[in-house]
Amino acid sequence: MKPAKKLITLLNVRRAYSVFFFALFLILLYITDFRHLKGYETPLFLELDPLVAFTAFFTSFTVYKGLVLSLLIIIPTIFLGRFFCSWVCPFGILNQWISHLFNKRRAVDDYRTNAYRDLYRVKYYILAALCVLAIFGALQVGLFDPIALMTRSFTIGIYPAANYIAGGIYIKQPLFIGGLLVSVIFLLIVAGNRFITRFWCRVLCPLGAFMGVLSMASVLRIRRDIDKCTDCQRCLRYCHGGCEPHGQLRYSECHLCMTCVEQCPEGAIHYGLSEEASSVHRPVDVNRRRLIETVVGAVVLFPIMRSAVNEANLPQSGLIRPPGSIEEGDFLRRCIKCGQCMRVCPTNVIQPALLEGGLEGLWTPVLQNRIGYCEYNCVLCGHVCPTGAIMPLTVEKKIGKKPDIKPTKIGTAFYDHGRCLPWSMNVDCIVCEEVCPTSPKAIWFKEEELRLRDGTVRKFKRPIVDTQLCVGCGICENKCPVHDKPAIRVTPIGETRSKTNRMILKG
Amino acid sequence: MPSKVNDKARRLSRREFIIKLSTAAAVSAVCGAAALVFHSGEPVNRRNNKIYTFKNYRVSDTSPTLPKIAIAHGKDADKMVRAAVEKLGGIGQFIKPADKVLIKPNVGWDRQPELAANTNPDVVAAVVRLCIEARAASVWVTDVSINDPYRSFARSGIEAAVLKAGGIVKFTTGNDFLDTDLKGEILKIWPVSAFFHQVDKVINIPIAKHHSLSKCTLSMKNLYGTLGGQRNRLHQDINVSIADLAVAIRPTLTVMDATRVLRTNGPTGGSISDVAQGDTIIAGTDDVAIDTYALSFLDLKVADVPYIQMAELRGVGISDWKSLNPAEFTV
Structure with missing residues (x-):
């Protein structure tokens, strides 16, 4: 008779954590809206993310508010190893579940898919490039950070899609420009699990690489007892990290998923301090030459980036940033x-x-x-x-309070007289004036008598923007009945956050 | 030399031959039938969308001796609403037990009650309570807000007031519109909030406000909030479109909120200095009369407001409100 299986094992605890944190991610993102946001820490996962805190520290030398929570991950990782990836990270957990579905679950395939490959080094080079750029002052971590990527993909792709099918998340189906691009990238990454188990986590993830580097000092690790081990390689079957627990464990790849501990028929694997017969471990596997090449590449890239036009060095594309955005x-x-x-x-x-x-x-x-x-x-x-x-x-x-607090302007509205109905079509309108939210309204009108084509004379209300009052909210542009290219449009000039994007001397 | 790829095909039995042949015939027949059924000169096959018309929400059997308009002055919104409706013959005149009631306040804007851009939540709550006391089957409150609906209902205080009073808030989403024939001069077929087709009675609860183009937004203008679609185009003939709406939708009862009146910078307001205390509730079944009475709060005359005259000409009501046996009192 088989002995009864223990229920509370490290493996099952890890499984419970992964379900909890994945659900927490979905719930926190779901409640990130006006009706449910009641002071909950909805960006929690982004704040726990050490890579965001670390790289954003280099670009501006602050640890902003909630980003200090990343210490809750950083410090345990230094002692315990790279636990984040299979215990907490919603993207890691999702990739694990998906790759488990994709796996053929034939032992002979598992040994191959979970073996270590040189390709897994790529994530360290990505990390190096992102860090070098950050040190110079360019933050591109959001492209590759798994939490930012997952939050973005769910916001732009998955939640709107779920709403399209079932409804209930939004009152109005949201639309995102280029949303398909974001979603397709996400789906391709997830589909990568079909070819390499946990493709993202093992090959690309710079956060995983960061955790791998942090875990260099860890004292608690997966340990294999070389006296008990019979080299059956069962530990490899469900290995999450591809970290070779059957040989010299690559601790920087190990997610502490604990499956090898439970799988081992000889009880030769444990998580803890090294013992008498514990196997040696392998350090972070990077090719020093490739690493230097990457760093040099990033060093060269930075001045090239700075020589390209962006909104900071030449405001010309009229990007309006959300209210409260810094310069x-x-x-x-x-x-x-x-x-x-x-x-x-x-x-x-x-x-x-x-x-x-x-x-x-x-x-x-x-x-x-x-x-x-x-x-x-x-x-x-x-x-x-x-x-x-x-x-x-x-x-x-935001809206100001007379007399001392000035409103936060995000832009200024301009009329396109050639398209405006009262200005050039002899048609009543002033919807823009109706919806203008400031008091007094930034859009006012003058009544002008006009002789029409048939000789009759009529009065029209012709709207005008008061640049001193306009906050650039854009409701006039949104509600303008000249629908395809509105007769009133907002550009960011005059925005409060910029000292240079200004036109009016006194404004 | 024979081929190396040498697996030989089996000869069909008679039975297999017949089965194969009849399957092929059946597939061909289905294709042919489908082609015949769907053959058309139109490039796209549209299901005929039903065009709705408004039902008659009015009650006809009100006693001729009762006033058509009741004007209550005072400070307590609930008392004023109750007293005014009582003067008209009581809520039982309008709402019968098991009626489904839709209440249409003005919840157009993301503004606090004090700024008088939306109907006073106390007035809405008072009407909801009256309907529940009249044993209505359901009391829905809806509007097609111009700002974000969730924010508008929450910050106007109306969502909380309605829920507390026992009503249900119906947010209009993109799919909640039905094409409806308004049979107007310029308003023909237009998307209308579907809730209007799902109820028996409609109570209009506008707020008296200034408006630059139409001069004022009162009870008839409040019906703009039943429409979806590109209603921003209606400004181009605002007076005719308001009159069209007033003819198309005849609410069971109108309760005008003039407890606070937005006298300038309408219809959005935004500053306490735009608001004046009106301390008045005007209830009635004649929207023209009610709107005419409310003009005094905005220093306007009937001659200034073309849509009131248009609506009167088209038989919506009588602008000479004094002729309607009005009940004016203070509570």
Whole structure:
């Protein structure tokens, strides 16, 4: 008779953690909206993410607010090893489940798919490139950071798709410019599990690589007793990290998934301190020459990036940033393209930029007034931004309070008289004036008598923008009945955050 | 030399031959039938969308001796609403037991109650309570907000007030519109919030506000909030479109909120200095009369507001409200 299996093993505890944290991720992202956001720490996963805190520290030498929570991951990792990837990381957990579905589960295949490959070094080179860029002051970590990637993909792709099928998440089906690109990248990464188990985690993930480096000093590790081990290699069958527990364990690849401990028929593997007959471990496997090449590449890339036009050095594409955004140069040093602001925005106006703000600004938040507009009394985006690229505003600070607090302007509206109905079509309209939210309204009108084609004379109300009052919210552009290219459009000039993007001397 | 790829095909038995042949014939027949059925000169086969019309929400059997309009002055919204409706013959005149009731306040904007851009939540709650006391089967409150609906209902205080009073808030989402024939001069077939086709009675609860183009937004203008689609185009002929709406939708009862009146910078307001205390509730079944009475809060006359005259000409009501046996009182 087989002995009864123990229920509370490290493996089962890890499984419970993974279900809990994956569900927590989904719930926190679900409640990131006006109706459910009641002071919960919705960007928690992004704040726990050591790579975000570490690289954003180098670009601006602060550890912003909640990012200090990353210590909850960093410090245990130093002692315990790279536990994050299979215990906490929602993307790691998702990849594990997906690859388990994809696996053929024939022992002969498992040994091959879970073997270590030189390809797994790539993530260290990605990490090196991202860190070097960060040290110079360019934050591109959001492209590869798994938490930012997953938050962005769920915000832009998965949740809207779920709403399309079942409804219930949004009141209005959200639309995202270039959303398909973000989703397809996500799906391709997940599909990568078909070819290499946990393809993302083992090959590409810079956060995993970062944890691997941190775990160099760890004292508690998976240990194999060479006297008890019979080289059956069963430990390899369900190995998450591809870390060779049957040989000299590559501790920097090991996720502490604990399956090898449970699988071993001889009880030769344990997690803990090294013992009399424990096998030696292998250090981080990087090719020093490749590493130097990568670093040199990044060093060369940085000045090239700085010689390309972006919104900071030449505001020309008219990118409107969310209210509370810091000055563009700093903004690019803080934004990790996670999409939290896009998730929380009630009008769907915050969109992922494509290339309009330069390659550096890919997927950073921009306001697209054809899709939504900035709700006058709404300050949600700044409150969910984990890195302070968008600072949290109070309503008073956003809309201003006479006489001392000036409103936060994100742009200025301009009329295109050739398209405006009362200006050039002799048709009544002034919807823009109706919806203008400031008091007194930034859009006013003058009544002008006009002689029409048939000789009759009629009065028309012709709208005009008061640049002193306009906050650039864009509701006029959004509600303009000249629908395809509105007769009133907002550009960021005059925005509070910039000292240089200004036109009016006194404004 | 014979081929190396030498697996030989089997000869079909008679039975297999017949089965194969009849399968092929059946597939061909299905293809042919489908082609015949779907053959069409139209490039796209559209299912005929049903075009709805508004049902008659009015009650006809009100006694002619009762006033058509009741004007209550006072401070307590609940008391004023109750007293005004009582003067019209009581809520039982309008809402019968097991009626499904839809209440249409103005919840257009993401604004606090004090700014008077939306209907006073106390007034909405009072009407919800009246309907529940009249044993209505369901009391829904809806609007097609211009700002984000969730924010507008939450920050106007109306969502909380309605839920507390026992009503249900119905948010209009993108799919909640039905094409409806309004049979107007410019408003023909237009998407209308589906809830209007799912109820028996409609109570309109506008707030008196300033509006730059139409001069004022009162009870008839409040019906804009039933429409979806590109309603921003209606501004191009705002007076005719308001009159069209007033003819198309005849609410069972109108309760005008003039407890606070937005006198300037309408219809959004945004500053306490735009708001004046009106301390009045006007209830009635004649929207033209109610709107005409409310003009005094905005220093306007009937001659300033073309849509009131248009609606009167088209038989919606009578602008001479004094002729309607009005009950004006203070509670």
